[in-house]
Amino acid sequence: MSISIVGSVAFDTLHSPEGTKEKILGGSAVYAAIAASYFTFPAVIGVVGEDFHAEKLELLQARNIDILDIQNKSGKTFHWTGSYLEDINSAKTVSTEIGVLGDFHPILNEKNAERKILFLANNDPTAQLEAVLQSNSEWIAMDTMNLWITLKREEVIRVAQKVQFLFINDAELRMLANHYNLIQAAKAVFEEVPSLKYLILKRGEHGASLFTKDDYFTIGAFPLELVKDPTGAGDSFAGSFLGHLADKEITMESLKEALLLGTVTSSFTVEEFGPERLLEISREQIESRKEQLIKYLSV
Amino acid sequence: MSISIVGSVAFDTLHSPEGTKEKILGGSAVYAAIAASYFTFPAVIGVVGEDFHAEKLELLQARNIDILDIQNKSGKTFHWTGSYLEDINSAKTVSTEIGVLGDFHPILNEKNAERKILFLANNDPTAQLEAVLQSNSEWIAMDTMNLWITLKREEVIRVAQKVQFLFINDAELRMLANHYNLIQAAKAVFEEVPSLKYLILKRGEHGASLFTKDDYFTIGAFPLELVKDPTGAGDSFAGSFLGHLADKEITMESLKEALLLGTVTSSFTVEEFGPERLLEISREQIESRKEQLIKYLSV
Numbered sequence: 001m002s003i004s005i006v007g008s009v010a011f012d013t014l015h016s017p018e019g020t021k022e023k024i025l026g027g028s029a030v031y032a033a034i035a036a037s038y039f040t041f042p043a044v045i046g047v048v049g050e051d052f053h054a055e056k057l058e059l060l061q062a063r064n065i066d067i068l069d070i071q072n073k074s075g076k077t078f079h080w081t082g083s084y085l086e087d088i089n090s091a092k093t094v095s096t097e098i099g100v101l102g103d104f105h106p107i108l109n110e111k112n113a114e115r116k117i118l119f120l121a122n123n124d125p126t127a128q129l130e131a132v133l134q135s136n137s138e139w140i141a142m143d144t145m146n147l148w149i150t151l152k153r154e155e156v157i158r159v160a161q162k163v164q165f166l167f168i169n170d171a172e173l174r175m176l177a178n179h180y181n182l183i184q185a186a187k188a189v190f191e192e193v194p195s196l197k198y199l200i201l202k203r204g205e206h207g208a209s210l211f212t213k214d215d216y217f218t219i220g221a222f223p224l225e226l227v228k229d230p231t232g233a234g235d236s237f238a239g240s241f242l243g244h245l246a247d248k249e250i251t252m253e254s255l256k257e258a259l260l261l262g263t264v265t266s267s268f269t270v271e272e273f274g275p276e277r278l279l280e281i282s283r284e285q286i287e288s289r290k291e292q293l294i295k296y297l298s299v
Numbered sequence: 300m301s302i303s304i305v306g307s308v309a310f311d312t313l314h315s316p317e318g319t320k321e322k323i324l325g326g327s328a329v330y331a332a333i334a335a336s337y338f339t340f341p342a343v344i345g346v347v348g349e350d351f352h353a354e355k356l357e358l359l360q361a362r363n364i365d366i367l368d369i370q371n372k373s374g375k376t377f378h379w380t381g382s383y384l385e386d387i388n389s390a391k392t393v394s395t396e397i398g399v400l401g402d403f404h405p406i407l408n409e410k411n412a413e414r415k416i417l418f419l420a421n422n423d424p425t426a427q428l429e430a431v432l433q434s435n436s437e438w439i440a441m442d443t444m445n446l447w448i449t450l451k452r453e454e455v456i457r458v459a460q461k462v463q464f465l466f467i468n469d470a471e472l473r474m475l476a477n478h479y480n481l482i483q484a485a486k487a488v489f490e491e492v493p494s495l496k497y498l499i500l501k502r503g504e505h506g507a508s509l510f511t512k513d514d515y516f517t518i519g520a521f522p523l524e525l526v527k528d529p530t531g532a533g534d535s536f537a538g539s540f541l542g543h544l545a546d547k548e549i550t551m552e553s554l555k556e557a558l559l560l561g562t563v564t565s566s567f568t569v570e571e572f573g574p575e576r577l578l579e580i581s582r583e584q585i586e587s588r589k590e591q592l593i594k595y596l597s598v
Contacts, residue, residue: 088479180387182504183522205481206505207519216595218519220506223482256598296515297598299555 007121036243306420
């Protein structure tokens with residue numbers, strides 16, 4: 001059972017209308033693993049440089065996150081600087097110091113290759129594909145971003161052909177499918193990638209939807225008055241969604257529950273800078289906000 | 300019981316990626332009244348010029364829409380030309396020939412002043428206020444648009460202070476409240492307009508939400524693969540929403556049903572140019588699509 005998560009482990013420098021944070025813990029795999037750790041035992045497959053402090057890894061280990069496949073390389077850890085000063089909903093990359101992530105080749109140990117779910121958190125599709133080829137997971141899920149769709153669309157599609165779950169936001173879906181209409185765009189992706197079973201559309205403040213080839217389910221977001229820092233929202237959404245499924249049979253019912261949990265978990269993430277809030281909540285707080293959300297949604 | 304609808308009666312020229320239509324029937328009051336006519340007996344309060352053809356009014360009468368308070372003035376009917384060529388979700392005004400609407404002073408006959416609901420469909424807030432001052436309706440609802448918020452914000456607020464229902468889309472709500480966060484924006488409007496009871500947020504392809512001072516309810520949109528012409532979507536949303544309430548007690552339950560019906564009715568509107576599709580559907584089709592939507596939403 002459980003889940004292997006391949007992706008970035010990073011330092012983030014963040015500028016938002018609520019302030020600035022310098023070189024805090026970040027990365028797609030980190031957010032996804034912390035979120036998943038509320039539901040199952042995740043492993044992170046990634047790479048860090050010499051400047052990555054041991055206590056950051058201990059922080060993950062303390063949550064029962066397996067870090068054996070986090071490689072230590074000579075060089076600097078990936079460092080992303082992003083700004084939400086213009087638009088709180090959409091990150092603008094100020095600078096990227098790729099460091100050791102530039103030559104990242106994921107290596108999955110035997111245990112990590114056998115976990116029930118492999119999640120390819122947002123990362124270069126070349127590295128995503130390398131991970132897929134080592135995996136015997138029953139279910140594979142992927143996330144991606146506008147950068148990879150623009151630079152490496154063919155490789156993104158090649159990875160998508162190996163997965164059953166695709167997480168994508170509305171702007172990325174429009175870009176990937178080259179259709180403005182989101183329903184048509186989802187349909188076009190299913191046509192281009194026949195092996196895909198579930199497309200999870202992240203609508204940000206408007207909610208999230210689950211598409212299958214012949215079914216559809218949609219929910220609103222948890223209403224939040226303050227978004228301090230949306231970094232990691234998508235990663236923790238997917239981590240929580242898949243973490244819930246790691247020990248469940250995958251049915252329409254468990255998928256709906258996963259969508260609710262992903263929505264609610266990421267609603268905590270954005271309330272503070274970095275993974276701060278995500279690290280301090282309890283499973284009970286997630287459940288309680290989920291019950292509140294169900295009330296807001298019940299027709 | 301029933302509903303009085305004050306607003307524009309117009310000719311629209313529409314450019315969308317699906318084609319162009321010249322001078323077809325339009326106007327906020329027309330769309331709202333047709334939508335409401337599936338649920339109750341609406342009256343339209345408006346003005347037309349000498350170029351407005353009698354058969355257009357007969358088309359409304361045939362649906363039991365009361366047109367006694369549509370004034371006939373010498374001059375031209377309001378003619379709006381809009382384009383969705385750049386963005387199918389957001390109308391760009393190409394030209395406005397204001398005609399007789401420029402000097403529109405709504406006059407409500409005794410019956411229209413006494414109907415259960417008065418709906419101030421999108422129009423100059425000066426005319427909206429004139430209508431309110433003649434009305435004895437138990438419930439008053441208003442719609443508005445970015446133009447009036449920009450040009451006449453104070454008057455929009457003055458009208459809002461007379462109503463219990465405000466229909467507004469996400470961009471307009473941000474503009475009206477001067478808050479980017481929609482939840483904070485809704486709260487700010489309730490603070491500025493303490494008399495307001497219900498704020499209905501139209502999120503377009505992402506759905507719609509109902510805010511009260513201390514409650515919240517949100518639903519996704521009906522998934523549509525083709526949007527031919529979004530003109531009148533907001534008007535028919537509100538018309539259907541309020542039409543449903545015209546003969547009901549207003550409770551959280553009837554409001555939720557209204558939100559579903561508004562969503563579904565407007566999903567038909569956008570499938571064809573102008574009010575064409577809205578005119579041809581049946582109550583059964585609305586109900587059937589509503590049942591389908593409930594399936595997509597049920598957690």
